[in-house]
Amino acid sequence: MNYVTLLKTKNLKATPQRLTIVEELYTHGHLNIDQLYSALVEKFPSISLATIYKNINAMSDIFFISEVKIPHKKSVYELTKESHAHLVCSECSSVEDIILHSSHLLEEIEKSSSFKVITQNILLEGVCKECQT
Amino acid sequence: MNYVTLLKTKNLKATPQRLTIVEELYTHGHLNIDQLYSALVEKFPSISLATIYKNINAMSDIFFISEVKIPHKKSVYELTKESHAHLVCSECSSVEDIILHSSHLLEEIEKSSSFKVITQNILLEGVCKECQT
DNA sequence: CTGGGTGCAAAGTATTTGCATGAAC
């Protein structure tokens, strides 16, 4: 898949700044605003936080980027991908993706309530492999 | 259970403002900062947002209140209770609690990763009963 | 009485907006 083309189909220009945000997220998976800014300022010394925000918002609007809200922490951003859950380490703050087969869960909800689920947002806090000394 | 006593055991004074926040959350389940402020200002016309924030923070520190972060929306607060999931309606923004038996989910995670889960944070977005015209 | 709480104002942090210039197409 070609990010440049994908952006253009949504009428967003493929600027170097924008592409670098995408690359950073592709490479590192999950980054918060400050981490994105630190990464981008290396390459574009005069970039402003406003540009980061504008781009995050623009690409979120087209569902190309998603915000992950984390309890007691700053939000991180990721490239939108197949529905998945997040494992957040309380020690090192790492965020890991995991694909769940949560059909049981959805069945359970439909049985016990009349709520029609559209999007799942599952986040597990705990200790990652590396931090389990 | 007696909220007054509970607060005191944590060295928090049972002020009218504080108790009203608790009552509001008890009655309405989930409220954001603005809703809390609107409710409290009825009873205490000179209350300030700072007081709301300070109390929310103080009672969060003792795990008496929990913040629920919701995608694309403002956080809401609830009284801490038994572990449960949230159903958030995209139409009317209502938040409903549901107790899940998510053992399958936890087993699955432990099988496919070495992550040790401590806290679950499950939120489902969709359409509530009332909004399913 | 004593210590913590309240409410005000101010400070701090986070995010958005307006606009002139510049780059993508």
Added chain:
DNA sequence: GTTCATGCAAATACTTTGCACCCAG
């Protein structure tokens, strides 16, 4: 050439802090 993006500064929104006064215990 036209449109949209960038980057600066300013504005707005959100949250915390300091302090004098007040109330719960």
